[in-house]
């Protein structure tokens with residue numbers, strides 16, 4: 550699938566796989582500390598049970614998101630958008646696509662964990678219907694709490 554962004558090269562959304570680990574890790578290093586190493590990205594991209602979607606413009610990977618279906622629960626693992634391309638709808642596009650694909654495979658709900666201070670991610674998830682359902686105290690390396698979020702999925706999601 551692709552869309553034409555105003556005044557720019559075409560954006561292309563595609564499922565990522567083996568061979569994309571370097572681009573994913575490079576993007577992640579721009580987005581958050583303590584990300585996955587190349588081997589972890591390799592495993593993520595090789596696992597057919599995981600869905601990793603990316604948005605590219607030409608050869609450049611601008612955003613990536615990944616999920617994993619466990620029974621009827623879609624687990625959103627991460628969503629990363631290049632700092633220069635934030636607030637242009639890429640994060641919402643990727644999550645919406647992950648959810649649509651999860652629904653098509655039988656998901657009835659989606660869940661994720663997010664740092665309590667990550668206001669951008671919380672706003673994005675909230676705009677898609679995610680609500681906080683639990684908290685893991687001191688879950689992250691820096692001592693921050695993780696919020697567990699849940700979104701009920703239905704035919705209109």
Ligand SMILES: CC(C)(COP(=O)(O)OP(=O)(O)OC[C@H]1O[C@@H](n2cnc3c(N)ncnc32)[C@H](O)[C@@H]1OP(=O)(O)O)[C@@H](O)C(=O)NCCC(=O)NCCS
Nearest residue numbers: 580627628629630635636637638639640641669670672673
């Ligand atoms: C969180 C993140 C993925 C958001 O991606 P994005 O592409 O900028 O988000 P979108 O443009 O799709 O935003 C969709 C909506 O989310 C909300 N939102 C996103 N970023 C926001 C911010 N910084 N402040 C307030 N609201 C925000 C808004 O409601 C926005 O809609 P609007 O622009 O029409 O107001 C991005 O900031 C990011 O990569 N952060 C670093 C990595 C990270 O923390 N990922 C999450 C945990 S893995």
